[in-house]
Amino acid sequence: MSEKITWNQIRQRYPDEWVILVDLDADEETNEVFGGVVLGHDPSEKKLIKDTKDAAAGTSAAILFTGEIGKGSFLF
Amino acid sequence: MKSTRFDSAKDLILLWTRLWGPLGDRRCVMALDTGASDTLIRPDILDGLGYNPRDAGGVTTVTTALGVEPGYWLPVKRLWALGFEFNDFRVNAHDLPEDCGLDGLLGLNFLRQFNYEVRSKEGVIRLELA
Numbered sequence: 757m758s759e760k761i762t763w764n765q766i767r768q769r770y771p772d773e774w775v776i777l778v779d780l781d782a783d784e785e786t787n788e789v790f791g792g793v794v795l796g797h798d799p800s801e802k803k804l805i806k807d808t809k810d811a812a813a814g815t816s817a818a819i820l821f822t823g824e825i826g827k828g829s830f831l832f
Numbered sequence: 833m834k835s836t837r838f839d840s841a842k843d844l845i846l847l848w849t850r851l852w853g854p855l856g857d858r859r860c861v862m863a864l865d866t867g868a869s870d871t872l873i874r875p876d877i878l879d880g881l882g883y884n885p886r887d888a889g890g891v892t893t894v895t896t897a898l899g900v901e902p903g904y905w906l907p908v909k910r911l912w913a914l915g916f917e918f919n920d921f922r923v924n925a926h927d928l929p930e931d932c933g934l935d936g937l938l939g940l941n942f943l944r945q946f947n948y949e950v951r952s953k954e955g956v957i958r959l960e961l962a
Contacts, residue, residue: 774930780859786836787848787859787912801930805880809855812880818859819877821933825846825861 762791770794772823774801776808778815789818833960834915838864840955847938850917852910853881860935862913864950864957868939870905875925877935883908885925894926901926913938914959918945 766775777792795811798804805819838845845864850857851873858881862871872894875885888904903926911921922941928934946959 782859785915787850789848789859799930801874802876805876809880813855813882815856816859817856819880819935820859820861823931823933825842825844825863825933 758793760791760793763789766791766794767822770797770822772821773797773799774804774819774821776804776812777818777820778812780816780818782818789820792818833958836914836957836959838955838957840952844934845950845957846934847913849936849938850912851877851881851908853878853883853908855880855882857881857910858935861933862936862938863934864943865937865939866943866950868937870922870924870941871911871937871939872903872926872928873908873923873936874928878906878908878923878925881908883925888925889922892924892926894924911942913942914957916945916959916961918942 775797776795778795779793781791782789796808849862850859888906892903892905894901894903905924907920947962948959950957
């Protein structure tokens with residue numbers, strides 16, 4: 757298992773990718789995630805979840821996109 | 833009355849949410865969508881939590897401006913959003929474009945439990961149970 761790093765560090769290391777984080781540093785009231793251990797990362801969320809399903813089983817994790825959410829596209 | 837802050841500079845109202853399933857829990861980012869009748873979660877997220885399409889309560893159709901696509905609904909063990917949580921909460925499993933970066937959409941089947949106020953300029957949502 758690798759080191760625990762901050763959300764800003766995660767965004768710098770894995771730009772525009774999906775990441776799954778465990779051992780979270782999170783606010784228990786708002787559920788905002790500030791950092792954690794990167795269990796996996798991939799440009800495809802589908803592949804990431806498939807590849808980490810066994811390792812993430814039974815954990816409290818976060819699945820997040822490191823890029824700008826919704827940028828440059830319309831969502832309706 | 834509970835208040836939740838969001839970044840009013842973003843194009844979407846992005847919210848921290850949390851889902852529980854047979855294989856653990858996941859913190860996710862969803863967009864508040866008052867134009868969506870149901871809450872929508874990516875099927876992969878549900879799969880990673882141990883849910884299976886075979887557990888679906890039924891087949892659904894998702895109608896967008898681009899057409900009609902099939903999906904399915906199922907009750908998730910627990911969902912937390914905007915300071916409140918519900919057990920056995922109905923969500924619709926349906927894909928979103930991967931590059932939009934969202935895990936799902938928080939729709940009206942969540943919001944209609946409340947009276948609520950979205951203060952866009954201030955970046956605040958206020959809710960109270962109806």
